[in-house]
Amino acid sequence: MLLRLLLIVLLLGTATASPAEEAPRIAVLGDSLSAAYGLEREREGWVTLLQDRLTAEGHPHQVINAATSGDTTRQALNRLAPLLEAHSPEVLVVQLGGNDGLRALPPAETRRNLSAIIEMGQSAGAEVLLVGIRLPPNYGPAYNQRFEALFHELAEDYDVPLVPFLLEGIATDDALMQDDRIHPNAKAQPKMLELVWPELVPLL
Template sequence: MNASAGRRLTRRALLVHCTLLAAASALPGARAAAPRRVLVLGDSLSAEYGLQRGEGWVALLGERLARDKIAASVINASISGDTTSGGRSRLPALLKQHQPGVVVIELGGNDALRGLPLSMTRDNLLAMVRAAKQAGAKVLVVGMQVPPNYGRQYGADFAALFAQVAKTEDTGLVPFLLKGVADSPQADAMFQPDRIHPIAKAHPTMLDNVWAGLKPLLG
């Protein structure tokens, strides 16, 4: 092989190499890691009811991700008054639109306030978890509890169903969103006049509760 032919072969090999690199870089697994999307599907506790914009735990989550330099963005799809039935009906379109890597499901409290059957709440939560997993997302189930006046047995069964769903579907779990708020010695001072929705001061604690379950899912 003469020198000219060798140079042509070298250039051809280099061209093929560069072409293969370009093709590989176009593959999803080879691209630089894109920001993960965290979809929060919740009710008024996540929708900043009665608060100034940016004071709720979901907004604070976005700030924490930025502060900790975690490449993730937050989509807050929470609606005040929403139930698990409402969330179940809305979720497919949200999954298609946002393609989240993590779905946080904070629903169920309004089911209890409306006296809906626990079996319905459980079935709706299971359906949402399975839909999110089928779409390729990890899931965090956020639990809720009801006041003692609902009855001891009902309260225990309601609180337990979130853990049951999380165990059945092997998801992340926040046992009680309002831990450290509703059960604190100063609980009365942590809520708005309706005694249902926490004030802004309580939301950093709520975020800490969610963060404990969410951080492992972010990798």
């Protein structure tokens, strides 16, 4: 009888997941804007600040920063399947497209890749949050308008929330940008989080 009880206890202990394993996950699939380019990623980036805020406000979620500097939508799409399999995120934040635009890739190509990313995330059971970006004016009004519009179209087509521009009120402020005028500095990171937070919270 004692041996049977010990076996039951051992089996229950094996089947019980640790708190870290049980925590719902938020995966951020992004580029340098989420990878905290030029900053201390684990201390200053908006994704790290997101984890801090979730913890402070009592949310159990674990944030997975899957952002890679320089990623295009195609490159991010190619590494999405292993990310979904490894982490099974409850929420997938898709912050991509800037590198496509800076390389003047056809907006239709960017749209196809983002469509595939959203569909893969939703098929895996994740709520998807789309984060948009705008390009410098030197790319021309026609290209810029088409590029910006694709984010709004995708949000409507897939019924996902949208942060229209991650650098709203930031990109035009020299005090919030690094010397390259492309990447936000440490002072900008809390402002980026504030732009994402209202759209993210309803998905938790």
